[in-house]
Amino acid sequence: MPNLEVEGKSYEVDEEGYLMDWQNWNEAIAAAMAKQDGLELSQSHWEVIKFLREYFEKYQIAPMIKILTKEIGKVLGPEKGNTKYLYELYPAGPAKQACRYAGLPKPTGCV
Numbered sequence: 001m002p003n004l005e006v007e008g009k010s011y012e013v014d015e016e017g018y019l020m021d022w023q024n025w026n027e028a029i030a031a032a033m034a035k036q037d038g039l040e041l042s043q044s045h046w047e048v049i050k051f052l053r054e055y056f057e058k059y060q061i062a063p064m065i066k067i068l069t070k071e072i073g074k075v076l077g078p079e080k081g082n083t084k085y086l087y088e089l090y091p092a093g094p095a096k097q098a099c100r101y102a103g104l105p106k107p108t109g110c111v
Contacts, residue, residue, distance in 0.1 A: 002015065002017075037097070049101055
């Protein structure tokens with residue numbers, strides 16, 4: 001298994017870079033993953049990451065994009081609950097990339 005080194009600690013990730021244990025996650029891990037992708041996380045990114053972690057804690061599953069947009073729209077408003085907005089934040093795929101940054105497993109239905 002590959003590892004991700006963050007602040008002197010090593011975290012086990014799968015071959016696609018997803019954290020193997022979502023409970024080991026911290027904000028420094030998300031920032032390090034984003035930096036590897038050439039992104040700097042803004043407050044808008046953190047809103048989505050926080051939403052995903054809360055959703056996962058409640059349902060024990062990472063939502064696919066269709067559910068993600070619908071649920072974010074309910075919580076953060078329709079201007080944020082749409083694919084255009086989410087792809088601007090997470091160009092590699094909102095559900096896939098945001099879940100990786102949030103330390104969650106890859107959503108089902110994501111290729």
